[in-house]
Ligand SMILES: Nc1ncnc2c1ncn2[C@@H]1O[C@H](COP(=O)(O)OP(=O)(O)O)[C@@H](O)[C@H]1O
């Protein structure tokens with residue numbers, strides 16, 4: 001049974017449709033990447049799942065219970081990290097962590113000190129003095145110290161440095177190993193690639209693709225820069241090569257992910273001196289998606 | 301080389317003045333306006349020497365001495381003596397508060413926000429900012445002293461001559477000057493503006509109390525408080541300038557200490573250890589009500605103390621009210637004499653209603669805190685945990701109820717305490733309590749209305765203030781301005797019986813309580829159905 005399930009979720013703010021018909025499901029033990037550009041409706045969906053917002057129509061269920069009606073019961077087994085962590089300036093980080101653990105109702109919090117250590121947080125400082133990253137750490141520590149069945153993480157790493165992001169990724173993997181489920185939202189595709197079993201892509205309040213990253217490969221392009229000893233022939237003749245630009249023996253182009261193998265094979269014949277690649281971006285993905293389906297205006 | 305420390309102080313002075321071009325005039329005009337309005341009405345309030353002497357007779361009781369300082373020139377209580385005795389200390393406190401806020405704004409707050417770091421990255425001396433701040437503050441306090449001094453002198457009020465008026469102004473400026481130096485020292489000690497303000501205001505309160513003690517037991521303790529120097533001038537009677545010079549010396553000494561501390565410390569550091577906070581939460585914090593109380597604790601304590609002091613100050617004037625009433629036409633309009641009751645008894649309900657409305661402010665703040673938390677995006681922290689809307693909402697309501705009881709209690713005790721000290725026939729404690737707690741149903745209604753508004757939307761909560769303001773206007777000024785009766789009946793305070801002149805109206809109280817409960821339940825209903833925006 002799905003841990004999280006929404007059906008035809010719609011949310012209107014006045015006449016503006018923030019969500020129109022969002023279907024989403026997350027299974028037990030699954031890390032689900034929830035991807036979309038800023039303003040796509042990720043936080044709105046998450047807030048409906050948390051029972052903070054009431055859906056205009058549609059259903060949202062977590063653990064088989066109604067996200068709005070049974071919020072308190074659900075939250076005993078759920079941990080949430082918002083994108084923008086707002087804390088009380090005159091409480092210390094340690095106090096906030098204890099408060100969150102207690103008000104979630106989790107008595108077992110043996111991991112608290114370990115997590116503080118792992119995230120290198122000074123819990124004796126007042127929240128007033130914390131940077132954005134440190135406030136995020138407070139929320140992350142309190143979330144990962146809890147033995148929750150579902151973790152909802154809304155762009156949780158935007159203030160973390162690479163080292164801490166690594167710690168974060170380890171924590172998510174630990175949760176997964178322990179059989180927990182995770183919803184991880186982000187506006188950066190590559191960020192969730194490493195962690196997620198499945199991703200859902202949302203844009204302007206509509207889910208446009210769902211599947212494993214492998215299934216979405218057909219939508220992604222890698223951008224490549226190649227310098228060869230000999231001048232190559234016309235790359236555009238190859239299948240899956242787009243927008244090539246030449247500068248002497250250096251060529252820059254986009255490659256369809258599923259054709260990368262054959263392209264590489266061709267290129268290697270000319271003596272590769274240098275090769276650089278950039279991961280597919282969300283923008284590239286949208287571009288390909290909309291090459292086939294034109295977008296409809298939002299709202300009414 | 302030495303000069304380098306002060307490089308560009310002049311430009312910074314201009315810069316600070318420009319930044320404060322609204323704040324400084326507002327403070328000066330505010331203090332001036334306060335002084336002027338009192339000076340303008342005092343001579344009218346007490347037109348004859350006999351009236352003033354009858355007041356003078358009440359000025360020697362400990363409650364008054366503790367509040368405004370020892371009386372002087374009481375055998376010939378001129379308007380000047382009266383004004384200086386009753387108003388000078390409070391005005392000096394206002395100047396001290398102004399100085400505390402301005403100094404901290406330019407020293408620690410700017411440093412905390414990183415603005416000093418930016419300024420220091422320019423070729424600006426290390427002591428330029430503190431020098432500029434001192435120059436500006438000295439300028440402000442001197443300007444305040446001169447404006448008030450000459451301002452009072454030109455009013456040409458009997459017994460308020462030029463020298464006395466200048467001294468009056470100087471005493472106010474001296475208060476500001478000493479606290480400029482003291483606050484500058486505290487700004488060196490702490491690492492953030494909040495703690496610096498906390499220390500400074502604690503010092504202000506402590507010195508006020510020290511002076512009160514010293515003035516009562518006449519042990520000379522008052523000379524250890526800056527305020528002792530303010531009242532020590534005995535303006536308009538003895539015109540003693542010595543305390544002003546002493547105060548200037550003390551202020552300069554504090555300033556020198558602050559400069560020294562500033563010169564030896566690194567940016568963004570303080571001499572007091574940053575004070576590690578709690579690593580683990582206290583058990584009492586770990587519940588919605590515990591959190592709610594913790595977030596409002598400081599305000600709650602301050603307001604309780606404030607209501608107590610308000611009670612004392614109102615109580616302290618009861619003693620001379622009887623004589624006062626006879627002459628003041630204004631008051632006669634507000635009070636129609638009732639057979640069998642003294643004028644103070646008739647005046648009591650009005651005092652109580654003003655205080656009850658003041659006491660409603662912290663009570664409403666307790667409910668509106670919920671909306672504030674939502675606007676600051678902190679409510680979602682709580683609601684993403686296993687806490688229901690009802691539980692968090694009612695934590696706030698519960699605290700508001702407790703607050704209502706405490707505010708009424710504090711003002712009643714304060715009033716009784718002072719009244720017992722100054723009145724010939726003091727009120728019974730039970731009379732004051734019945735009168736004060738008669739307002740409870742009105743407070744309940746105000747709470748319920750704020751719950752309803754917050755229940756509908758966090759945005760609407762603040763509308764309750766408008767309703768409170770309306771209540772204040774119609775109930776307090778309603779009689780005076782002859783508003784029609786129905787206007788005060790649109791306010792819950794308009795239904796409260798005038799105890800002791802009227803007797804307690806239990807049916808009305810019960811009715812109001814029931815209505816309040818119904819409105820609260822309705823507000824809860826809405827709150828449970830709506831989106832939480834942050
Ligand atoms: N309370 C609100 N009232 C009106 N519009 C809102 C509100 N909350 C969000 N929106 C709008 O809904 C859209 C989706 O926002 P959000 O879910 O926060 O996006 P994301 O988290 O994907 O960046 C945005 O256009 C945002 O401006």
Ligand SMILES: [Mg+2]
Pocket residue numbers: 039042043044083154155
């Ligand atoms: Mg968002």
